[in-house]
Amino acid sequence: MEFNHTNPQSDRAGISSSETAMLEALIPGYALFSRFLLSYLQIDLTVYLQQLVVLVVFGAAIKYTVGYISDFVKEYLVSTAEIRLDDETFNYFMYWISRQPHMRRTNRFVAGVKSNGYCSESEDSDDDDNPDKDAGEWDEPGSTEGVSFDEYWAKVISRDKYKPLRFTPSQGRHIFWYKNRPLMLERRHQTSSHRYVLNNERLYLSCLGRDASILRTVLNEAQQAYVQRDGNRTIIYRGHRYYSGGSWNWTRCMARSPRPLSTVVLDPEQKQDFIDDIKEYLHPRTRRWYSNRGIPYRRGYLLHGPPGTGKTSLCFAAAGLFGLKLYLLNLNSRALDEDSLASLFSELPNRCIVLLEDVDTAGITQTRGKTIADVKPKDDEGEEGDIEEIPEEAVDAVVVDEVASTAKPDGITLSGLLNVIDGVAASEGRILVMTSNHPEKLDAALLRPGRVDLSIAFGYTSQEAIEELFTSIYMAMDGDSPRTSAAQRLSNEHAKLKIAGVSIPNGHKRTKSQELLEKAKSEEKAHQSYLKELRLRINILAKEFASIVPPDEFTAAEIQGYLLNHKSTPEAAIKGAGTWVHALREKKKAREEKNV
Known part of the structure; x- marks a missing residue:
């Protein structure tokens, strides 16, 4: 029997073997697939080859057309705002959108106990610093009467077990309405080989039309909502990097209630000089004065004294x-180099306070020792002699001691710090505050005018400071006894009756209001009388306490720590003051003998 080795597909469709080979090259697996269809399904693929080619060309044309139209729309008919993760605007927008009504209806979201789930600051960290967040149900007068600590604490612990969930849009595209206009948010993840990458995610906020004002309005509203959440609290940032080898950035760590200046124990004249100097520096005329004379607009302060x-x-x-x-x-971090320090200072806002604590312990302020000429002079016989110590004024540069240079192999140097705070490229407008427990260890180059413009010495507490500290601890404050206005109590009372389904006649409403107002006036009068008597009593006790505690011997932190052990019993604090003074003296004496 004679076999025909000619390709049946080529015989039927009139396609030569060379054309079949070409199709095989263009479409890998074409010969095998066509043979399979012909053998098992009796379908000759070559019969439909022209239709398939037309379909493929049409599909490619459609894909190209759709892509071209999409690119054209994005380029000329759509406005887009790009938001990067390493910018604070990312936190603004994610905080804002997590509280929008449409986030409750979406079926694609990221759930977490933080506002955005990243390494940046979260809303919960700020709430933890708010001492009043747990006091809402205890603000009503009489609400704490008969309530034991165990009962109160059980409710607090039970509530703290459940952190509030935050919902933010998931990866992909989300369409929502804002002021009757459709907006599209695209959350895109950037892949990288690093395990932790700061700039690994971006947001794209888009709207139809060439006018991008609606996007700016959204971002401005998000920023306002984020800033208004802080109120008048002081925002604290710290220099931080997210992973080893990464870049350093300012990371928001907390927002705390402002501390009254009156609670700082310091000589009133020194305190006022410090505040007046900052006011003068921040005044707009001062900036113009500096600019007109070519003087760098910077201000530096050194606060030095014993710890506490x-x-x-x-x-x-x-x-x-x-x-x-x-x-x-x-500055003690060895991972912080000079380039990172310069980058951090370049990102500072125009008006802020930079605090460098304990600069004397950073290992960079005592790098100017003896001036050593790093040469080996030859003696009369032409042999190399010992290293020669020469006067400092005889050389152009100061060479670091061997001990000082090896004490801190990594990190920043004194010259690097000086260039950042007072170099040609140093930032302007900021207020630099350095603290030190041993100012005598600081290099003179760091303390010259222009780098340290005002130095304030903190010493041990005087007799007046002891009285002031005692008064601030025991004097009644507004937040010590939560008080609710009569109008608020009336509103709360009506809300409770409304929830219970009880109707309130107008006559009863007026009677209830009059009763609450009269009661409020009586309580306020009694409260003012109590404060007057308490103020007089505390002033007398403060003088008695100051007569027992010797002045210029203890720090404010030490005295405050003792008084906090008797925060509700000033008489007990006075009674045990003598014993405490003796014990603290013995403790300090033993520490000094041990150090010697």
Whole structure:
């Protein structure tokens, strides 16, 4: 029997073997697939080849046309705002959109206990710093009467077990309406080989039309909502990097209620000089004065003294008084190099306070030792001699001691710090505050005018400061006894009756209002009388306490720590003050003997 080795597809359709080979090259697996269809399904693929080619061409044309139209629409008919993860606007928008009504109806979202689920600051961290967040149900007069600590604490612990869930849009595209206009949000993840990458996600907010004002309105509203949440609290940032080898950035860590300047124990004249100097620096005429004379617009302060004397507290109180953001930076980190330090300072806003704590412990302020000529001079016989120590004025540059250079192999140097705070490319407008427990260890180059313009010495508490501290601890404050206005109590009472389904006649409403107002007036009168008597009594007790505690011997932190052990019993604090003074003296004496 004679076999025909000619391809049946080629015989039927008149396609030569060379054409079949060409199709095989263009469409890998074509010969096998066509043979399979012909053998098992009796379908000759070559009969429909022209139709298939037309279909493929048509599909490619449709794909190209749709892509071209899509690109044309995006380029000329759509406005888009790009929001990057490493920018604070990302937090603004995610905070805002997580509270929009449409987020409750979407079926694609990211659930988390933080506002956005990233390494940046979360809303919950700020709420944890709010001491009044748990006091809402206890604000009513008489609400705490008969309530034991165990009962109150059981409710607090039970509530703290459940953190509020935050819902944000998931990856992909989301369409929502804003002011009767459709907007599209695209959340896109950027892949990377790094495990932790700061800029690995971006948001694209789009609207129809060439006018992008609606997008700016959305972002401005998001920023306002985010900022209004903070109120008058002081925002604190710290220099941080998310992973080893990554870049350093300012990360918001908390928002705290401003500290009254009166709570800082310091000589009133020094305190007022510090505040007046900041006011003069922040005045617009001062900036113009600096600019007209070509002087860099910067201001530096050094707060020095023993630990616990209130240096950081004064800086924090000043930030709250002027409504400035506070930026904290730890110079002890060996991972912080000069380039990272320069990058952090370049990102500072025009008006802020930068706090460098304990600069004397950073290992960079004592790098100017003896001036050593790093040469080996030859003696008369032509042999190399010992290293020669020469006067500092005889050389152009100061060479670092071997000990100092090896003490801090990584991190920043003194020259690097000086260039950042007072170099040609140093940022302007910021207020730099450095604290130190041992100012005598600081290099003179760091303390010269232009880098440190005002130095404030913090010492041990004087007799007046002891009295002031005692008074601030025991004097009644507005937040110590929660009080509710008569109008608020009336509103709360009516709300409770309304929930219970009880109708309130107008006559009864007026009678109830009159009763509450009269009761409020009586309570206010009694409260003012109580405050007057308490103020007189506390002033007498403060003088008695100051007569027992010796002045210029203890820090404000030490005295405050003792008084907090008797925060509700000033008489007990006075009674045990003598014993406490003796014990603390013995403790300090033993510590000094141990150090010697």
